[in-house]
Amino acid sequence: MAFKFSGVDFIAFDSLLSENELLVRNSTRAFIEDKLIPIIEQCNRDGRFPRELVRPMGDQGYFGATLDSYGCAGINNVEYGLLTQELERGDSGIRSFVSVQSALVMYPIYTFGSEEQKNLWLPKMATGEKLGCFGLTEPDFGSNPGGMRTRARKDGDGYVLNGEKMWITSGSIADVAVIWAKVEEPGVAAENWRVRGFLVETDRPGFTAHDVHGKWSLRASVTSGLSMQEVRIPAANLLPKSDGLKSPLMCLSQARYGIGWGAIGAAMACYDIALQYAKERKQFRDQPIASHQLVQEKLAWMITEITKAQLLSLQVGRLKDQGKAGFQHISMAKKNNVWMALECARMARDILGAAGISDEYPIMRHMMNLESVKTYEGTHDIHTLIIGQSVTGIAAF
Ligand code: FAD
16 A cells, blocks of 8 residues: 655645745655655665765755855755755655755854865765765763864874764765864863864775664664774864854754754654555444544644644744744754654554554654654753753753
């Protein structure tokens, strides 16, 4: 039984969107339907990132889409959110790839980089000719990146980097890694060394990447560990305007915003299939399972939560376009919407009964993907603490 996705809109949400916003949403939906849906289940089985879609996505203007000039599309934040929603309706791994390329690599180059760095990297990253990764997490430091052990040592007219990064999306396929490291300062206590960002070309001697295998989640996305042993880079590779841990956190805020929208896409995919299946599948008195109250309760919960998530993300997007979105607003959207999507995936799986565990339907794939999405870019609980700090003024980390 194959179901075609026709969109989810319970309260005329589309009437809140501009023509351009609808255009971006609809064209991305068509792209995903045409190019990703036919291959994604096999990619997921094979644990393969569909690299053949990178250049077509570049042609569509998906990379660095909110940035102005340097070959980027310059769309607004709501358009970008709708784009990530549609990408993740296809697969969280594809959305993750676009989020990393855009929010975690192009954004820091755009925001903290020199004019030379922007001219060198951004146009080629916008087309997908060059790929990037973002190295913040380490084997021993995830939620608390301030403890990082990666070091940059000034040496003549350059820097020498040493350290390990872990769980890095696109690590082994990247041409350049944005590496966050503490810069050694002789005479200053190590805990006071400042975090700065560096552009590290991945073919530099001493830089290696190894892929994480055996993942049950984001199987269509590349996840790698990075190792840097005496990697020498010119001083011009320092992102000159990066300054302290707030710089990578600013990047994470960009990416989390897109994740908040993306999760809605995964939830929509699961809800839509569960609804269509429930109307066709018959059990007891030859009635569709959709006629049973307990099934309706699940569908009603899903559509209510999806609708609330849409409104939350739209408001955060409008605030972002006005320069008024705080990181706590973005935390609320990321935390709520990913949790909501995971609950929708679990309920949808339940509604499909045994069929729900098969990859004839995308539900289990979305569910497994969302387990990663719940953890990365700040775990669900860390976002709770960010919101808690915002309302109480007290940090409880
Ligand atoms: P931990 O920090 O060890 O947390 C474990 C548990 O403890 C969590 O439940 C957490 O909520 C809880 N916890 C921790 N501290 C507190 C506290 N103070 N109070 C209450 N609970 C707490 N990182 C990158 O830098 N770049 C990437 O591209 C990237 N891609 C990723 C892709 C995938 C598929 C995955 C799974 C991860 C990726 N990550 C990436 C890493 C991700 O950001 C981290 O996994 C995340 O920050 C959590 O860190 P951790 O896994 O070390 O968990």
